[in-house]
Amino acid sequence: MSTPQLVVHHDKELMAQAAAARLITKIVDAQASRGSASVVLTGGRNGNGLLAALAAAPARDAVDWGRLDLWWGDERFLPEGDPERNVTQARAALLDAVPLDPKRVHAMPASDGPFGTDVEAAASAYAEELARAAGPENHGAVPTFDVLMLGVGPDTHVASLFPELPAVRETDRTVVGVHGAPKPPPTRVTLTLPAIRAAREVWLLAAGEDKAQAAAIALSGAGEIQAPAAGAYGRARTLWLLDTAAASQLPRSLYPPASA
Numbered sequence: 453m454s455t456p457q458l459v460v461h462h463d464k465e466l467m468a469q470a471a472a473a474r475l476i477t478k479i480v481d482a483q484a485s486r487g488s489a490s491v492v493l494t495g496g497r498n499g500n501g502l503l504a505a506l507a508a509a510p511a512r513d514a515v516d517w518g519r520l521d522l523w524w525g526d527e528r529f530l531p532e533g534d535p536e537r538n539v540t541q542a543r544a545a546l547l548d549a550v551p552l553d554p555k556r557v558h559a560m561p562a563s564d565g566p567f568g569t570d571v572e573a574a575a576s577a578y579a580e581e582l583a584r585a586a587g588p589e590n591h592g593a594v595p596t597f598d599v600l601m602l603g604v605g606p607d608t609h610v611a612s613l614f615p616e617l618p619a620v621r622e623t624d625r626t627v628v629g630v631h632g633a634p635k636p637p638p639t640r641v642t643l644t645l646p647a648i649r650a651a652r653e654v655w656l657l658a659a660g661e662d663k664a665q666a667a668a669i670a671l672s673g674a675g676e677i678q679a680p681a682a683g684a685y686g687r688a689r690t691l692w693l694l695d696t697a698a699a700s701q702l703p704r705s706l707y708p709p710a711s712a
């Protein structure tokens with residue numbers, strides 16, 4: 453488990469631009485040292501803001517897009533092409549604009565795909581796809597993702613792991629179906645905490661005042677069942693990328709305000 457590190461940016465636009473620059477560097481470094489890179493994308497405004505900033509960054513051309521595997525931390529279980537699907541939004545923000553290898557874009561199944569509305573079957577299929585890409589260091593469960601990004605909800609949820617729901621208690625499976633999520637839509641597919649923790653680096657993105665309490669709770673020693681964000685950490689690094697509004701309720705020991 454890596455102790456969380458905090459980076460606080462002035463506002464959400466700067467946060468997105470700085471995180472995009474950081475991600476480009478990580479991908480280029482991973483491709484240089486291991487030949488390819490793997491990144492797990494998140495849904496939500498902060499994750500999509502990062503992708504849009506990346507699309508606008510001239511340095512994006514430093515990435516070898518054909519040697520990048522993209523996975524998702526969670527998906528809203530809706531029909532293919534639905535504008536609320538995380539993959540649809542990621543395509544619009546970035547993916548359609550860069551020369552990815554379609555075989556390396558690992559979208560989670562849609563509700564009108566081969567498994568129909570059976571969300572458990574969809575989750576199992578994604579778990580198998582991850583297992584096929586895994587190496588021995590992960591005991592064949594999931595690959596060692598270079599970077600796994602997570603938006604943080606006002607209730608401290610990450611991916612589709614909501615406080616107290618069964619998915620956040622999962623210790624065995626790497627991907628599960630979610631029913632009755634408090635954030636719409638209610639049916640979702642999500643990586644579990646053990647899968648998230650296989651990543652080298654986990655980055656949590658939180659901007660805006662409505663995230664301040666969640667960040668403070670998750671970073672102050674809360675339990676992961678009550679505060680799923682507290683259980684999201686990477687093997688080598690856990691990075692919280694915040695704006696000043698989201699950092700405004702953090703204990704001073706973690707982030708002293710400028711006036712202190």
Ligand SMILES: O=C(O)[C@H](O)[C@@H](O)[C@H](O)[C@H](O)COP(=O)(O)O
Pocket residue numbers: 494495496497498499526527528538602603604605609610611612635
């Ligand atoms: O599909 C989703 O809804 C998510 O992946 C979810 O976990 C999201 O990342 C957070 O709710 C933060 O969303 P915002 O960045 O929009 O606040």
